[in-house]
Amino acid sequence: MDGAERSERHIPVMLDRVVALLAPALQHPGAVLVDATLGLGGHSEAFLRQFPDARLIGLDRDPDALRLAGERLEPYAGRTTFVHAVYDELPRVLAELGVPAIDGILFDLGVSSMQLDEAARGFAYAQDAPLDMRMDSSAPTTAADILNTYSAADLARILFQYGEEKFSRRIADRIVKAREVEPFTNSARLSELVRDAIPQAARRTGGHPAKRTFQALRIEVNGELDVLRRALPAAIDALALHGRIVVMSYHSLEDRITKQTLAAGTRTDVPDDLPVIPAGHEPYLKLITRGAERPTEEEVVANPRAASARVRAAERVRERGLVA
Numbered sequence: 001m002d003g004a005e006r007s008e009r010h011i012p013v014m015l016d017r018v019v020a021l022l023a024p025a026l027q028h029p030g031a032v033l034v035d036a037t038l039g040l041g042g043h044s045e046a047f048l049r050q051f052p053d054a055r056l057i058g059l060d061r062d063p064d065a066l067r068l069a070g071e072r073l074e075p076y077a078g079r080t081t082f083v084h085a086v087y088d089e090l091p092r093v094l095a096e097l098g099v100p101a102i103d104g105i106l107f108d109l110g111v112s113s114m115q116l117d118e119a120a121r122g123f124a125y126a127q128d129a130p131l132d133m134r135m136d137s138s139a140p141t142t143a144a145d146i147l148n149t150y151s152a153a154d155l156a157r158i159l160f161q162y163g164e165e166k167f168s169r170r171i172a173d174r175i176v177k178a179r180e181v182e183p184f185t186n187s188a189r190l191s192e193l194v195r196d197a198i199p200q201a202a203r204r205t206g207g208h209p210a211k212r213t214f215q216a217l218r219i220e221v222n223g224e225l226d227v228l229r230r231a232l233p234a235a236i237d238a239l240a241l242h243g244r245i246v247v248m249s250y251h252s253l254e255d256r257i258t259k260q261t262l263a264a265g266t267r268t269d270v271p272d273d274l275p276v277i278p279a280g281h282e283p284y285l286k287l288i289t290r291g292a293e294r295p296t297e298e299e300v301v302a303n304p305r306a307a308s309a310r311v312r313a314a315e316r317v318r319e320r321g322l323v324a
């Protein structure tokens with residue numbers, strides 16, 4: 001499948017809402033938008049079309065995504081810069097590009113439809129494929145490495161924390177027993193093992209029984225939550241006054257980190273009994289979404305991958321460099 005065919009099939013999640021949330025920050029000539037998760041460039045294409053004076057910096061840790069997005073966004077080549085980076089490297093990327101501050105930043109978290117569709121990358125539990133799950137294929141550790149080397153306690157911990165899997169201990173113990181017979185290589189064997197480990201009655205709820213285990217492995221392989229915890233404060237710190245950040249999450253762990261990080265910026269750090277807030281201690285963010293916004297039912301029908309999306313956004317209301 002070439003770049004054009006892929007972008008036709010790929011529908012960016014909550015596109016109009018995301019554009020509306022960032023628009024006030026991108027109207028002026030020379031506005032800089034960072035797409036921290038370029039993917040197939042669906043959101044970026046809409047921004048470049050709608051804001052003809054804005055410049056885009058697109059990051060992705062997946063070299064294939066950068067190549068395909070680059071082809072798709074070729075008509076805007078004079079206003080785009082693409083960088084192969086993990087998004088917590090944003091401060092270094094901006095310093096190297098000589099960009100002192102940015103006006104908007106979008107995080108559309110998780111895996112892209114291209115990564116899910118490419119069976120060989122092993123993200124999908126419904127197809128038999130090598131247990132890989134690296135977003136960047138040059139990274140050192142695959143899902144198979146984790147399954148074949150982590151202790152039962154560590155496996156149980158990641159399944160519980162990153163998959164919110166109630167049967168984490170049972171599954172971890174079975175993984176350790178099974179790998180003594182033969183190391184794990186493919187996803188079908190893991191899917192089957194998880195299904196068998198979960199009591200019959202619990203199999204009827206919560207979707208595919210292996211979904212939570214696959215999510216947990218993917219988060220561990222890519223260090224997703226630690227990276228996000230570092231990246232969001234760095235992104236907020238890079239925003240110019242009235243710059244905006246939009247974060248789209250697909251599971252509660254990502255959404256919780258986003259909610260807490262944005263909320264921290266809306267509070268002052270001085271004690272309640274001080275009559276005035278000293279300069280430099282005012283809140284530096286204002287929330288521009290009320291709670292987490294969800295896609296409409298129509299969007300979910302048209303694009304089932306949007307179903308779990310939750311969007312939160314905030315605006316920088318105090319000058320940079322003063323984040324406590």
Ligand SMILES: C[S@@+](CC[C@H](N)C(=O)[O-])C[C@H]1O[C@@H](n2cnc3c(N)ncnc32)[C@H](O)[C@@H]1O
Nearest residue numbers: 037039040041042043060061062086087108112
């Ligand atoms: C959901 S897709 C983005 C889709 C994009 N908004 C579009 O419209 O085409 C997420 C992308 O972010 C990338 N990604 C995920 N975690 C990343 C990280 N920590 N640093 C950089 N890129 C990341 C993935 O490789 C994937 O291509």
